[in-house]
Amino acid sequence: MRIAVVGVTGMVGGVILQVLKESKLEITELIPIASERSAGKEILFDGKTYTVLSMKDGLKKQPQIAIFSAGGSTSKQWAPEFIKQNCYVIDNSSAWRMDKNIPLVVPEINADQLRKDDLLIANPNCSTIQMVLALAPLHQAFQLNRLVVSTYQSVTGSGVGAVRQLQDERICRPSPAKFYPHPIDMNLIPHGGDFLENDYTSEEMKLVDETRKILGDQDIRVTATVVRVPVMGGHSESINAEFHQDFEMKHAIDLMKYYPGITILDNPANNEYPMPKFAEGKNNVFVGRIRKDESQDKTMNMWIVADNLRKGAATNAVQIAEYICDKFDL
Secondary structure, eight states, rough: EEEEEEETTTTTHHHHHHHHHHHHHHHHSSEEEETTTTOOOOOEEEEEEEEEEHHHHHHOOOSSEEEEOSSSHHHHHHHHHHTTTOOOOOOSSSSSSTOOOOOOOOOHGGGGGOTOOOOEEEEOOOOHHHHHHHHHHHHHHHOOEEEEEEEEEOGGGGGGHHHHHHHHTTTOOOSSOOSSSOOOOOBOOOOOOOBBBSSHHHHHHHHHHHHHHHHHHOOOEEEEEEEEESSSSSSEEEEEEEESSOOOHHHHHHHEEEEEEEOOBGGGGGGOOOOOHHTTTTSSSEEEEEOOTTTSTTEEEEEEEOOIIIIIIIHHHHHHHHHHHHTTTT
């Protein structure tokens, strides 16, 4: 298995390497790829030193699978070149997610839709992944009607620049280049992505559009508010979910409890509930504060937390690669 990681020197790229090391993939050749300015650097993977290649040189290595985490413009330019060589491309950017001809995959939910000729596969937005994984078994049983979502997103979701800003502000050091338009330490910023004509942000609309595509139901009504918070362990989400069919809470909890990739952490008496500090470095999606909405029927509330660099990006991408290898005998 020749596998390329495009954007290997970035924050997500480093986590992809760690998840690959932990995975069941039998990698015979790692092909680390980054921008021209990073080419020539050395990285360590599974005890061996590798030299980072430019995109052109990495392409010459003819990988069988390439995991892209280098931004939308890079994906748009280079993914087609890899595909021409019959390479599967798993893209972590937003470039292809809403293309009706490109699968948008969370393996536990819809990997079985993949066909052998689906050489380009989109990895969903990090906040979408953790939300739909928790909701998928409930949607299958009770059919979602409406979702009200508020996210509390780690600065790691914005990249290295955002992390540096938070670290600089915490030690009262002037930040050389502020990533956010406001201070993030000791603050909350209700702004993720770019503001659109409807006054929602691009991050908020990803939660709307991607949820419908992954769950295969364009009639689900979704409204979202995205907030950046001064934490680094993972993304948290407050979810209010209304269904078409009524349900018993125990049944709903059991459906999530036995669904792959979900861990229920919900013991209010002992102050046990998901938090970013707990989720950091773990692959599962953690669900707690599960309760009936007492203001209306067929509705429940829950709190969902996951490491956005893991299940929200690297882990999901590697799981797709594992599925491809198993399903199509690579």
